Amino acid sequence: MANIVEGVFAIHKPPGITSAQVIRDVQSHFNPSSLFAPWLQREHDIKNAESNNQRNKRKSWKSKQPIQVKIGHGGTLDPLATGVLILGVGSGTKALPQFLTCTKSYETVVLFGAATDTYDTEGKLVARKEYEHVTKEKVEEALVKFRGEFMQRPPIFSAIRVQGKHLYEYAREGKEVPVEIQERKMNVEKMELAEWLEGGSHEFAWPEQEAEGAVKNMAEKVLHLKDETEVKSEAAEVVGEAEESAKRKREVDEGESGVTAESSPKRIKSSPAPESGTTAIKVEVTESSPKRIKSSPAPVSDAPAIKAKPTETSSNACPAPAARIRMTVSSGFYVRSLAHDLGAAVGSLGLMAHLVRTRQGEFELGKNVLEYSDLAEGEKVWDPKVKKMLQDWQGEHEVVEGSRDRGGGRHERSAAKPAARAAVRRNSSSDEG
Template identity: 85%
Template sequence: MANIVEGVFAIHKPPGITSAQVIRDAQSHFTPSSLFAPWLQRESDIKTAESNNQRNKRRSWKSKQPLQVKIGHGGTLDPLATGVLILGVGSGTKALPQFLTCTKSYETVVLFGAATDTYDCEGKVVGRKAYGHVTRELVEEKLRAFRGEFMQRPPIFSAIRVQGKHLYEYAREGKEVPVEIQERKMNVEAMEMVEWLEGGSHGFKWPVEEAEGAVKNMAEKVLHLSDVKGEAAEVVGEVGESAKRKREPASSSSEVTDTPAESSPKRIKSSPAPENDAATAIKAEPAESSPKRIKSSPAPESDAPAIKAEPTETSCPAPAARIRMTVSSGFYVRSLAHDLGAAVGSLGLMAHLVRTRQGEFELGRNVLEYSDLKEGEGVWGKKVEGMLRDWQGGHEVSEGGRDRGGRRHERSAAKPAARAAVRRNSSSDDG
């Protein structure tokens, strides 16, 4: 059938919503559109031509659902994060696993002086530590250890499974993980600080809510606050009343939208946990020794807009650093913020995150703006069609994975490997 468009494109995810919500929003615009009417007609014709046996094999609840444009994503972004989100349409969903294993580029802001249970500014504060000694020169020196190959421990708020249970479930219940969370080998092609933000000169802030009880005890043991060099981290509960009165209110930019549990498991009480479509099982084995670090080239210049936060009267007194990186699949930017805080003898959390590039898609070059969806098909239609046809021109796209008779192809030997790649790499900050 002519004029059928399907394939892969990228959209600029805004802050405050989940990756699953972006898919639902795209479907709500794509399904009634004229651009995807031929695709929907083909799918409807194929279902009509199915035999009775084929219809019976399909689950009843699926057959009752209205037909929608098929869309999937190639690696999630936390609600806090913005940037490149890969979307596959129709048969393009079969190409999404390759984006879970490609390199990705990020720009993040690390705020020093405090740590949270989630390693970011949307969690609950579990510790505070002096930051007056943290300088640009010190941070640049310590960043060298995060280039090349090194070992990284995943955060407690991830979908990794330990003894059949997600790590975020242990955190949500305030329970200690029964085994040590094993470090993983990561590769960083480039890592550099692109902006130093003195305390009081920016708008990034520590969270206002403090962890209590079981959550605090879990954090002390699991988040390795005792590993911070220098003086022991000041754990919540030991902070004096005078210090509490000085805490700034949370920034409005940290607010997130509630989402269904199946797409984005909730964090402790009301804070949403990172969204993940798959989880990775880990074993309680001794951590590998750190591999030899390798030299990396400077991070490439990006056309993406710089991360900015305007200073206010209640600006955080602690310094922050904007860091640009190109990393391998499975890298946790939140863990980098936590580990960098420890490396400089303080504490650190991720205050902002933008994925500027994933595979061949890069902000400012070939990514659809999310706001274009609300402008109607007259605005997004030509852009999406052009992106999908460009993809079709450089990649082989099958007709929905079916042969000429409308029958779906049998699973190939390569698909289990692709699904395994999804499980291995879907639990990082980007997915």
Template identity: 60%
Template sequence: MSSGPVLEGVLAIHKPAAISSAQVIRDVQKHFNPSKLFEPWLAREQEKRDAEGHNQKRKRKWRGRRETSVKMGHGGTLDPMATGVLILGLGSGTKQLGHFTTECTKTYETVVLFGAATDTYDTEGKIVGRKPYDHITMPMVEEALAKFMGKGMQKPPIFSALRVQGKRLYEYAREGKEVPVEIQERPVEVHELEMTEWMEGGSHKYHWPQREAEQEEKKFAEKALHLDPSETEAPKVDEEATAGAKRKRDEGEDDAQAPEEESSSKRPKAEENIPTEEHDEKSKIDDAKVDEDSSVSKQDDAAADPEEEQPPCPAPACRIRMKVTSGFYVRSLCQDLGAAVGSLGMMTELVRTQQGAFELGSNVLSYEDLRQGEDVWGPKVKSLLEDWNGKQKQKADDEAA
């Protein structure tokens, strides 16, 4: 066995946008597997495999598990569009991931854009309905937010990764079929909820998606989201205001408020969250019980819109911060908030700033550190794992006392 301590436990990494949580695990394993830091762990694992009986080796070979890899899983998935704290369990640490998916609180920052709804409740989907938004004001939204505080019930999004009778909900939706059982609301609790920024229409960078859902999908959404069929029509755009805004941008009069344009052709195709080969059984709990940020498969959306300049979105938007229990769907809150102010809403940004004892800017590994090499990320990973294990030992000692 290689010399040095066998490192395993739990740490957190700052997930970037545009990749799935499962891809983060693959990327981290790619750096950890050949490293000096995890040589002792891999050597120990290989010794265990060498000592296996014939049937165990045969079973492993049949499953395609031939190469030894650092065992890893995550404690609550994040959408490809989302960023922030992603909990990773390494080795025996995968057995502790259940705490992060079912027990601890999480803090999020999100941006809600009003006036339209999509099949995925966010800007990565296709528009299934629209409603007026001119009446929405900052005080109105703040008053509506107060109603979501405390304990309550929340219904998961139709296009979530939850399973109903062995099939994911979005698969029923994609096929235009009725879900065979009523989607049950689940108990959730909101400990903190506040608006941190209000953005008037035309003053922000956010946009509704340019893609419209097919009629079959809209009909499904009308029932699921309780939309009036007339609300799926394209909105009337104030052409004079739009032309004026474009003229100002061309003349360089409002650079400070010019939107950061992002072509849908640059949007990544979301991936379904699939556990890695070495994913521990307990960490697979996300497959059966995902929380708010479940990765949504949108394979039928691979065709991208042509890149074109978009005028500022005329609908207002707001940034909100919340601290919630596990099992809370942020995208559902955005959808419900839109309905609460007599319109529709969708999630345009999501950052998980805290989960359990891990918080951005404090004890979370930067994803960019991986690219700097083991000399950079190695000491940080070692310190994070030692800190986690030290606190776990202290906790066990306190409980035993």
């Protein structure tokens, strides 16, 4: 039988597609190739050699599916993200759990002044906040707290399960998580500011769509957008409105002056002078007589309520500053949470506008990673590259003969440790974990 190649390699995932779509695309090129014809033939032979009892045990729908090259990934990347995506082929899928527990390097861009329900530019806006005071020096000072060991709260849009349900399912339904999302200990080997981007000088922008109703209310609570001072301020406003309403009622009950509605002057209720940075007074004219103008109290300057967009520059660029940050982090680290927490650390809001995974384990961009564009160039281009990477993997990692997975492949002696399998469950569908 011809030489069978299987193992682990890495591909450079482009933006705009899911990690699952990358696997489907790779399979569509691998299935008809001459490189993987021996692997597919072996699988056909194993299937044909099965006893009737084995065939009956297999689910009917699965038995009708055509055999494809078996591929899995070692830690997904969100559609927004690009970079190193580890792929296991055949027996190499058994080695994938170890890549969920290794260190990873990222380059991200944090855009200040706004927050979304997903912590990135793919989500919907839930709040805006002042950003003029955010400087390069403030960001560098704030990054100190994110080095070494510290506690991080996962984003609401993550695959972590709470009471049998993914967190992102609660978020999409606009429901509050029944328990507090627990912080997790992270270890950061490297965290540095690589580039400072002044407002109006970069291509990154806040999303235009705003969250509505229950989703926005849920986000304000779960994402901890309000501090204790803001909550007390809002409570005071509610009490003030109730007292004002009671006062107006007493005036009506006690002041029977005989003035008709038509002859009474139009009354305008004014709210206290707003603090700097607040929105303008909202004016509403009622249809009935007398026409009365109501005004709602202006929120305090730090309130997370979405405010009118600041005047943009002539080039239509986002006026808020951004920071390009490089990091090397432990397993389970969420870069989106870093963006959110960094925004809060500098007295503003922050979201992730760009993400590249530059290294994962032994695979690094520009060194030993297949370019996604090579697939479109045809088998003559990607075949020798993939073959070399898989053969190098087979040569560097011990493979146990005679121990087969469900696809009939071989696997590494230590690839499927219980701790590694647990890591798969913890970090599945995590963009950065």
